Amino acid sequence: MMSFIFIFTACNGKKSSGPEPPEINDKVLENFNETGMPIVNEPITLNFMAGKFVLASDQYNETLIWRTYEEMSNIHINWELVPYDGREEKRNLTLAGGTLPDVFYTMSMPNQDLLKYGQQEVFITMNDLIEEYMPNLTALLDQYPDIRKGITFPDGNIYSLPTIYDPEFTSVLLSTKGWIRQDWLEKLEMDMPETLDDFYQYLKAVKETDLNENGKNDEIPFGATDILGMRDILKGAFGVGNRGSMHAYLDEDPDTGELRFYPLADDYKALLEYLNKLYAEGLIQENIYSIEQNQSYSMGTEGLYGSTVIISPTTIYGEEMGKKFVALPALEGPAGNTYHKATSPLAHMGGFVVTSENKHIPATLRWMDYFYSKEGAKLFFMGLEGETFEEDENGDLQYVDKITNSPDGLTMEQELSKYITWIGGGYPGIVREETFKGSESLPQSLEAAEILRPNMLEEVWPSFTYTVEENNKLSSLQADIHKYVDEMQDKFITGTEPLAKWDEYVKKVEKMGLKEYMEIQKSAYERYKDN
Template sequence: MRGKRAGWMSLSMAAVLLLTSACQSGGGAAGQKKGEGPSEQESTGAAVNKTGFPIVNEPIKLNIVAGKATANGPDWNDIMLFNEYEKMTGIDVEWQMINKEILSEKRNLILAGGDLPDAFYAALLSDKDVMKYGEQGVFIKLNELIEEYAPNIKKLLDENPDIKKGLTMPDGNIYSIPRVYDPGFTSVLINPKSWINREWTDKLGLQKPETTEELYSFLKAMKGQDLNGNGEDDEIPLGSESINYLIKWFYGPWGLQNRGSRHSYVDVNPQTDELRFFPIDDNYREMLEYVQKLYQEKLIDPDIFTMNSAEFLARMQSGRYGSYIGWDPVGWANLKQFEGAPALEGPHGDKTVVKNSSLVTLGTFVITNKNEHPEATMRWIDHFFGEEGSKMFFMGFEGVTYKEGADGKAEYLDEISNHPGGLSLDEAVSQYLIWPGGGTPGIISEQYFKGGESLPTSMETAKLLEPYAGSEVWPPFSFTSEENSRMAGLSSDIGTYVTEMRAKFITGAKPLSEWDEYVQTIKKMGLEEYMKIYQSAYERYKNG
């Protein structure tokens, strides 16, 4: 594997034309006609050992498309984790790495063009795409493969019926392998968190805010104080890697998204106990009004709508923020002056934080119908869902990246946790492993996951927030083929409009006096049908 380059696939104008043709004709993808059922995938390759290593006695090669977290991230074709795993398994993976900024576009071209890899890994496939391409046979059914070749994944699904329900499509099939949070790992279930710069609060004698009004006064007190001591008025009281993280944090004080983050716009109305499209709720309007005030008074980062993660990290490390919403400050940015903020109480007495579902994402790993070794591929991915595979994936290799104490607990070596060159934990780990950046299939557990969420700062903050996390959190709902077809258009149109108007209301490009017009526009876009379909999916979920 070392030193090779993934040159097996090119994206040509033919792929673009095929995509255009598919859109115009309403046909399927990768040569599959619309309406055709999925075909059974049979291996035509080497014999597979059902247990132990190697997985195959005769070496095989798999071509896999993967999302690359950052432009300067590691090349998985030459990284210790997969170099060593190739020696164990007899399976050589040739990785086609695509930067996440352009991943959706490139992935869609690949799916439309038919020049498929053997699998997609960490490729940000939406739930709708999993169902769509699974039903068409582009992604193969995994039910029997899981039963026969994936004991670790089978155990996970047997022990967690809610995860299995969320993963199973309405046609009864499983088409993807997910990313899962251990249900007992609170720190990843409540994330991202809010953090406060202790050095700045000590200088000003400020207490941690407990309400949204206290937060406003807290941020105002930081403005224009040259708290970083560089002689410039460049301090930003509140930052966030994205507007989505900031909004998610503010949902809590207004009682929004109260059934978890896997449902972007639907939760339960606490007054009626019925499903609610909360972006037209009065509490949502009040939340926008509050964020607008922060934005207009320059209490939050003016570039929050356009900034990427690298730019945000650079501002973090240059001492520009008094508080921020995002990942653990030590694990992500190697900053020790930040501490966790408490849950905020809103104007109506709501004091909650939005919780993540244990079933994080469905489409982190799929096997395509071009794969000649589906059994071996299933065994390859299943290992990472077992104890030894999870340990290797997150901790690496004994004596190189970690050591075991007298209690048998694995801990990173000092060269990783306290890098002599000043690298953050994520940066140091990325020299050997691939988990920093997220999006990979597997189980995120406190035992082996040593990312920011498992560090003392995050664990302590999670305990602070846990009493305010919702007790009922929904996994993603699945839709039938017909529902999926309708929801694709409805959710895209409505979701795009909600996102665009959220930005316009916050920045002042549209006044909130036009709220009623905004609500009526959403209703005219098919909200009633959208909620009817959602209700059907909810009923299926409730009834198992």
């Protein structure tokens, strides 16, 4: 078994600092099975505080997966369910002096709290414990070392268990994608856009042509719920955001290889100039900054959009309209045609946190480790074969008819909530293509991912981790700098501030403490590389 010292000193020659892992009681180990099911011989009960999505069941232990897993594992969970929008308040009250649960589950624990309460020994240190009791997660961390690097805090310790997106599951790493109306391209006798100018020419043609043949000038060349989607799918053409989308405004300077705050780069200015041109010519939905989500979805369903950025048109706009959209490829611009919009396989860190209150740590970790296995992921996302899913003639898993066509007239999500609890996100575990049946797994989304895959980044950074002192300094700096950059981005795009004021904007950002902000980010980046 690979030891903790080897993993972390092989890279930087340093031992971790901070709290030691908890000692495990001999009596606890006597009731514990290292392999197989049940996890414990005599039943035990664990207290979980869990975030609950609005559509999820109010009685988790009545759902299929948790009834089944309790029978398998001999572990009963007392679920204290907290509405998603109340998680922050409940977390803070509990950590300030409430009764700790054994586990915070899908409670979206922030990284700064993981480190703060980890160092105070409110949360347990997991490094050695993962190696000893979690073979499935250990195998994934060995296979994908960047994930291990990402979950390791500046003191060398791991305080939570991650949500992992399978690095081979391209569609989920990309999430939302660019889409374009294939039927309108054909009407216009245009080829699929390959360059920024091609895309501009298509948008212009949509605006000038009555493609829906209703006698009105109501076609919207690009429409969506916000401008960020278009900005993100075009970043690669301008060479910014070149280490993925986990960092709002950090990437690698292509000239120096150094960490860069790219909203001050000339390449970013060029991106804003292009977006400003589209907006000024009416090629972007005029009310894109104020439109309600449902209104945007309705307009897409009505067939008014010539292009958009969403996860899946068939999911959002319906089968008939959605199938008219095809994936927009990575567009070539001044910096080439690499596609920069992708998240890290380390999707989240705060979904499973074990507290010092827990007296059954080996069993708790084995309980969670099952969901990092293929069989565990199948149970978590699909339920039980024959009851909630079947395997089709191609070997693919599919929900049964009572899920996809609810006898009670419920939506698929509402019907699923009787059986599973993954809808709403935030869960720890691993998301694999073969067992995840969200919008990213639909044929249309998978086809789009295959189109974009050849142009994807080779390196995507996860979120960095910071010391307590760095967090304290960074929080106020980041809040002010990012707010101003966001505001000016919108003003430059809409033209309410001319890009002639770019130099003034740059100087103001620099005066807001950018030097100190970047010093903190560089320290975090260097630690990430050295882990």
